[in-house]
Amino acid sequence: xxxxxxxxxxxxxxxxxxxxxxxxxxxxxxxxxxxxxxxxxxxxxxxxxxxxxxxxxxxxxxxxxxxxxxxxxxxxxxxxxxxxxxxxxxxxxxxxxxxxxxxxxxxxxxxxxxxxxxxxxxxxxxxxxxxxxxxxxxxxxxxxxxxxxxxxxxxxxxxxxxxxxxxxxxxxxxxxxxxxxxxxxxxxxxxxxxxxxxxxxxxxxxxxxxxxxxxxxxxxxxxxxxxxxxxxxxxxxxxxxxxxxxxxxxxxxxxxxxxxxxxxxxxxxxxxxxxxxxxxxxxxxxxxxxxxxxxxxxxxxxxxxxxxxxxxxxxxxxxxxxxxxxxxxxxxxxxxxxxxxxxxxxxxxxxxxxxxxxxxxxxxxxxxxxxxxxxxxxxxxxxxxxxxxxxxxxxxxxxxxxxxxxxxxxxxxxxxxxxxxxxxxxxxxxxxxxxxxxxxxxxxxxxxxxxxxxxxxxxxxxxxxxxxx
DNA sequence: AGGTGTTTATCCGAAA
DNA sequence: TTTCGGATAAACACCT
Numbered sequence: 010x011x012x013x014x015x016x017x018x019x020x021x022x023x024x025x026x027x028x029x030x031x032x033x034x035x036x037x038x039x040x041x042x043x044x045x046x047x048x049x050x051x052x053x054x055x056x057x058x059x060x061x062x063x064x065x066x067x068x069x070x071x072x073x074x075x076x077x078x079x080x081x082x083x084x085x086x087x088x089x090x091x092x093x094x095x096x097x098x099x100x101x102x103x104x105x106x107x108x109x110x111x112x113x114x115x116x117x118x119x120x121x122x123x124x125x126x127x128x129x130x131x132x133x134x135x136x137x138x139x140x141x142x143x144x145x146x147x148x149x150x151x152x153x154x155x156x157x158x159x160x161x162x163x164x165x166x167x168x169x170x171x172x173x174x175x176x177x178x179x180x181x182x183x184x185x186x187x188x189x190x191x192x193x194x195x196x197x198x199x200x201x202x203x204x205x206x207x208x209x210x211x212x213x214x215x216x217x218x219x220x221x222x223x224x225x226x227x228x229x230x231x232x233x234x235x236x237x238x239x240x241x242x243x244x245x246x247x248x249x250x251x252x253x254x255x256x257x258x259x260x261x262x263x264x265x266x267x268x269x270x271x272x273x274x275x276x277x278x279x280x281x282x283x284x285x286x287x288x289x290x291x292x293x294x295x296x297x298x299x300x301x302x303x304x305x306x307x308x309x310x311x312x313x314x315x316x317x318x319x320x321x322x323x324x325x326x327x328x329x330x331x332x333x334x335x336x337x338x339x340x341x342x343x344x345x346x347x348x349x350x351x352x353x354x355x356x357x358x359x360x361x362x363x364x365x366x367x368x369x370x371x372x373x374x375x376x377x378x379x380x381x382x383x384x385x386x387x388x389x390x391x392x393x394x395x396x397x398x399x400x401x402x403x404x405x406x407x408x409x410x411x412x413x414x415x416x417x418x419x420x421x422x423x424x425x426x427x428x429x430x431x432x433x434x435x436x437x438x439x440x441x442x443x444x445x446x447x448x449x450x451x452x453x454x455x456x457x458x459x460x461x462x463x464x465x466x467x468x469x470x471x472x473x474x475x476x477x478x
Numbered sequence: 479a480g481g482t483g484t485t486t487a488t489c490c491g492a493a494a
Numbered sequence: 495t496t497t498c499g500g501a502t503a504a505a506c507a508c509c510t
Contacts, residue, residue, distance in 0.1 A: 151500065170482065192481095194501065200484050207483080217510055218482045482509075487502100494497070 144186040152191075152198040155181075156205065160223060167208045167220035170196065 140148045150158070159176035160168055174192055178185045199205045199221055208220040 153500090190502070190504095193503075196481095196483060197485090197502085198500090215510090217480090480510090482507100484505100484507080486505085488504105489502080490500090492498085492500105494495100 140181050140183065142182050144182040147183045147187070148181045152194050153202055153204065156195065156198060156202075156221075157223070160221070167222040169216065169220055170199070170218050173199075173221070 138146050140146065148155070155177050156173055158180075159173040162176055162180075163172060173195060177195070184191055199207070204224055205221050206224040208222055210216060210219045
């Protein structure tokens with residue numbers, strides 16, 4: 010989220026924007042060097058520029074740069090070998106006093122709203138979860154999303170299956186400990202999902218298997234709108250906030266990108282964002298994931314075996330029969346020498362430049378430089394039954410910005426997973442924000458309803474211009 | 479042998 | 495209630 014891209018709203022509280030920008034600027038130098046080094050690693054044809062949208066979209070996420078500062082290894086600073094494929098558990102808290110057989114992945118368990126006991130009470134959300142070190146919680150991303158994330162992180166036109174494995178295991182501790190059957194699911198997804206196409210390995214190219222990339226034609230299909238949407242769950246917005254929203258979302262100009270500085274900033278990246286959202290729609294990413302669901306697994310226990318999955322045709326290797334299966338480490342052993350080389354860029358880097366530019370250009374504030382946060386600070390917000398306290402408002406403003414962006418581009422159904430992925434990609438491991446991200450748990454709002462609300466409050470529908478299609 | 483890729487089958491939850 | 499999509503499981507073939 011641009012409005013928060015240069016500072017951490019949780020930790021900085023009322024720190025002025027200028028100060029935040031300075032912080033971001035201080036990181037720019039390091040960032041630039043990182044980007045250049047990573048770019049130099051990418052020799053392959055970059056014809057799959059369609060992946061660029063994913064990178065660009067990433068800047069949309071929430072609170073970031075500070076985390077990038079503290080976790081520079083992720084998505085950009087991590088170098089080949091530095092992630093210790095030979096010692097994948099090094100520094101991995103999950104490896105200490107943790108069972109190595111966490112059970113089978115149960116992503117769906119986290120993406121099913123109905124199985125979220127106690128989540129609201131605790132108010133945790135994925136933004137609080139350090140997926141890189143927390144082996145307890147399965148990332149709430151669909152396999153397709155994970156694959157795309159890996160592809161995006163690689164910044165290459167094509168990547169190998171092992172690279173996808175590597176990226177996932179490097180960035181999601183859960184998969185380092187989980188039953189390796191998730192890899193089967195990855196392969197299954199690649200083969201089955203039409204969005205992914207296989208690029209055969211050249212005769213002179215060593216290594217196993219081929220490469221994978223996103224089907225370019227898929228993008229065309231997206232642009233034609235030939236994708237399905239799912240209905241989003243209802244949202245409850247505090248009437249007090251409605252009044253605020255009416256003021257906030259009130260169009261100040263007829264042009265989609267000619268309003269406030271904040272809105273301008275949002276428009277800059279709108280196309281790539283829209284593309285990703287549409288991609289998520291078409292890939293069927295789990296847009297119904299409820300951030301609260303993660304909380305159910307944050308209570309300290311491994312995901313409950315759902316008894317899901319196909320009927321066993323053969324003896325199962327799972328622990329259902331009481332036999333624990335030592336998970337295989339899916340790091341370096343999966344990679345050939347050349348693939349190890351490919352892995353480097355998989356750590357990825359993100360468009361901090363654009364991020365910073367947005368900040369420096371004053372897009373992070375409303376007209377007059379007034380931070381948007383006070384607009385909501387005084388009010389309460391209830392989303393999905395979760396109360397959002399005023400102290401959490403700063404992040405809420407970020408989401409309001411995002412919502413506004415969505416509104417401007419005619420995105421009626423907000424893809425929650427995309428939001429989460431966005432937040433993750435930008436702020437993958439917000440360790441320092443533990444306990445302060447409650448708002449994000451409740452920030453996924455049904456845009457249709459939100460905008461309907463706006464309409465009912467007098468908002469100008471003419472601003473709902475789809476600038477992309 | 480083990481990784482890769484494809485295919486089939488099934489279950490489950492959410493959306494329609 | 496039906497449909498759909500994601501996840502899981504497994505069999506099988508191919509390749510290195």
